[in-house]
Amino acid sequence: ETGVTQSPTHLIKTRGQQVTLRCSSQSGHNTVSWYQQALGQGPQFIFQYYREEENGRGNFPPRFSGLQFPNYSSELNVNALELDDSALYLCASSSPLSEGGVETQYFGPGTRLLVL
Amino acid sequence: AQSVSQHNHHVILSEAASLELGCNYSYGGTVNLFWYVQYPGQHLQLLLKYFSGDPLVKGIKGFEAEFIKSKFSFNLRKPSVQWSDTAEYFCAVFAGNNRKLIWGLGTSLAVNP
Numbered sequence: 001e002t003g004v005t006q007s008p009t010h011l012i013k014t015r016g017q018q019v020t021l022r023c024s025s026q027s028g029h030n031t032v033s034w035y036q037q038a039l040g041q042g043p044q045f046i047f048q049y050y051r052e053e054e055n056g057r058g059n060f061p062p063r064f065s066g067l068q069f070p071n072y073s074s075e076l077n078v079n080a081l082e083l084d085d086s087a088l089y090l091c092a093s094s095s096p097l098s099e100g101g102v103e104t105q106y107f108g109p110g111t112r113l114l115v116l
Numbered sequence: 117a118q119s120v121s122q123h124n125h126h127v128i129l130s131e132a133a134s135l136e137l138g139c140n141y142s143y144g145g146t147v148n149l150f151w152y153v154q155y156p157g158q159h160l161q162l163l164l165k166y167f168s169g170d171p172l173v174k175g176i177k178g179f180e181a182e183f184i185k186s187k188f189s190f191n192l193r194k195p196s197v198q199w200s201d202t203a204e205y206f207c208a209v210f211a212g213n214n215r216k217l218i219w220g221l222g223t224s225l226a227v228n229p
Contacts, residue, residue, distance in 0.1 A: 042206055042219030056216055090160065103210070105217060107160040
């Protein structure tokens with residue numbers, strides 16, 4: 001176990017709805033990254049938060065947004081859900097300062113989202 | 117654009133066979149390389165990583181990987197696989213100042229007892 005937790009574990013939504021996914025980072029980690037993993041694919045980087053600021057973003061539309069809180073936990077919000085948003089959403093925490101600026105990311109179990 | 121390719125999508129082996137999973141990346145500068153494993157029903161777990169120094173790195177559960185800079189490769193190896201190694205294996209790369217981890221599509225390994 002990595003100490004990274006995510007909630008909920010599973011979620012079913014309908015097209016057009018909004019969803020919020022949550023992540024608690026491992027103790028001592030100040031960076032949270034979010035990934036989308038479609039079936040049979042590798043994870044795709046959505047964005048990263050470092051000390052409550054967005055610190056990099058992948059090729060995802062603005063309807064994917066996030067927050068990081070002072071305790072370094074994080075939320076991923078997706079508005080106007082589409083069928084293609086169905087995937088496993090992974091959260092990873094890391095602490096760049098502990099490894100000279102290079103990150104080892106530790107993953108949570110993920111939230112499986114199904115959009116109908 | 118930076119990319120990671122894993123050569124084998126599906127691999128089937130018998131127990132005690134040797135394993136080598138290929139990983140190549142496209143970036144000419146400094147890279148940091150990772151192999152992650154995802155056992156059935158479990159979350160992604162770090163297997164091993166290369167940051168600098170000895171290009172032959174050893175990870176958990178008897179796995180090792182060799183970074184060959186001239187070939188842009190970071191292949192994963194294990195001399196003798198076990199049934200419990202059945203899992204999905206992902207190669208991932210941090211390239212340069214890019215803050216995102218770039219992933220391969222994964223290799224599904226099935227080990228028959």
